[in-house]
Amino acid sequence: MSDTDICIIGGGPAGMVAGLLFARAGLRTVVLEKHKDFLRDFRGDTVHPSTLRIFSELGLLDELLKRPHQKLHRLSARIAGRDMRIVDMTHLHVPAPYVALMPQWDFLDFVADAARRYPTFTLRQSCEGASLIEESGRVAGVRTANGEEIRARLTIACDGRDSRHRAGLSATVIGAPMDVFWFRIPKAARPDNETMGVFDTGTLFVMIDRGDYYQCAFVFPKGGAERIRAEGLDAFRDRVRKIGPETATVDQGVGSWDDVKLLTVTVDRLENWNRPGLLVIGDAAHAMSPIGGVGINLAVQDAVAAANLLAAPMVAGEDPDPLLHQVHDRRIRAVKLTQGMQKLAQDAIIAPLLASTTPLDGPPLVAKLLDRIPLLRRIPARVIGMGFRPEHVRSPEALS
Numbered sequence: 286m287s288d289t290d291i292c293i294i295g296g297g298p299a300g301m302v303a304g305l306l307f308a309r310a311g312l313r314t315v316v317l318e319k320h321k322d323f324l325r326d327f328r329g330d331t332v333h334p335s336t337l338r339i340f341s342e343l344g345l346l347d348e349l350l351k352r353p354h355q356k357l358h359r360l361s362a363r364i365a366g367r368d369m370r371i372v373d374m375t376h377l378h379v380p381a382p383y384v385a386l387m388p389q390w391d392f393l394d395f396v397a398d399a400a401r402r403y404p405t406f407t408l409r410q411s412c413e414g415a416s417l418i419e420e421s422g423r424v425a426g427v428r429t430a431n432g433e434e435i436r437a438r439l440t441i442a443c444d445g446r447d448s449r450h451r452a453g454l455s456a457t458v459i460g461a462p463m464d465v466f467w468f469r470i471p472k473a474a475r476p477d478n479e480t481m482g483v484f485d486t487g488t489l490f491v492m493i494d495r496g497d498y499y500q501c502a503f504v505f506p507k508g509g510a511e512r513i514r515a516e517g518l519d520a521f522r523d524r525v526r527k528i529g530p531e532t533a534t535v536d537q538g539v540g541s542w543d544d545v546k547l548l549t550v551t552v553d554r555l556e557n558w559n560r561p562g563l564l565v566i567g568d569a570a571h572a573m574s575p576i577g578g579v580g581i582n583l584a585v586q587d588a589v590a591a592a593n594l595l596a597a598p599m600v601a602g603e604d605p606d607p608l609l610h611q612v613h614d615r616r617i618r619a620v621k622l623t624q625g626m627q628k629l630a631q632d633a634i635i636a637p638l639l640a641s642t643t644p645l646d647g648p649p650l651v652a653k654l655l656d657r658i659p660l661l662r663r664i665p666a667r668v669i670g671m672g673f674r675p676e677h678v679r680s681p682e683a684l685s
Contacts, residue, residue: 292440292441294442295442295443296318296323296397296443299585301393301400303566303592304316305403306680309400309592309680309683310592310597312405312600314400315435316407316409318412321411324390329581330500331493331578333581333670336582339585339676339677346380346381349392349395352387352391352392353391355386355496356478357374357494358383359373359375360665362484363529364648364649369656371665372655373663374666374670377667415427415430416428416449424440424561442563442566445569446572448569450563454555454558456556459554460553461507462506464547465504465547468538468545469495470492470499471497471538472498474496484638485638486638486642488528498538502575504639506640510547548575550575553571554617558613566587567588570613571583576630578669579669583619586674587612587616590612593679596681597681600683615674
């Protein structure tokens, strides 16, 4: 006997979207979120066109876009001091041809509200899925941190790259040559979004325009956080101030090291995402580099694929175990292609740039072509905005 059909560990993008879709299909679904709310020191906030299309297919896009957000239609870069246009998403044939820059807690709150419309959905916050219940070689549910047992027909682990529930599943570690300091710099709000990356000798800096502030990513060689901190806060702010006129107000945003959050970059993937009674998706199955901001969107696509493949059979009373491998089989190529492109960028651009002491002669040929030929900007727009094998909602909706 099971307490529920689906028990989902982790209330991030993969977990909440999976919870919404499985409950929508009429399956009893419990999502366990160990925190009391969705607020975190670091949460990615780029909701890409592929994800926005999912909410359009669910009839929820207009409601979602009522939440606070900015629209990012184009991406530019400053390379060796020259401003260049790199990406143009306005030509994507989707309901929302842009990246919605939305605080992730607003996004997750919205998904939770949408899921609560279904009587079979339960979100339990301040409830950590501490360990798996295993019986007769099968995962039979979750044991919470306070010792409660929640038995389920299927357990889905969506609790991030540090998930303890990945134990026993082999992983391929790709690695990353960089880590990131994440902080805010105040700015004047302007009508157009001015998100850009700055590339120069020894420098890779990203400014995400969030209206009245830039969300900034200061990229540095892997393991260098303590060395930078040891140089002192004033030296760090001086380095940021030299990025350009946009960072002149860094002192107002960075008053102490408490304002600077460390993002340790990890890139890996599980080669098998399941064992009897357990499915692993999202960051728990494949930790992505922040390059392109695609991690949230791959996690959401995993959730959609899982519901597409499993919801209807489970509603019909079928055993999900023989079907679990299909989620991995469908999604792994998109994961490998995305991580392959991220590794190429790490090896060919990021690592050499961060290690460089020689002044750049100018932008590379590829950047010059993208800047000069508007049609070419649609190529990176497609890759970043839609990714590989974007999913459509195929899972059923239960009759009310």
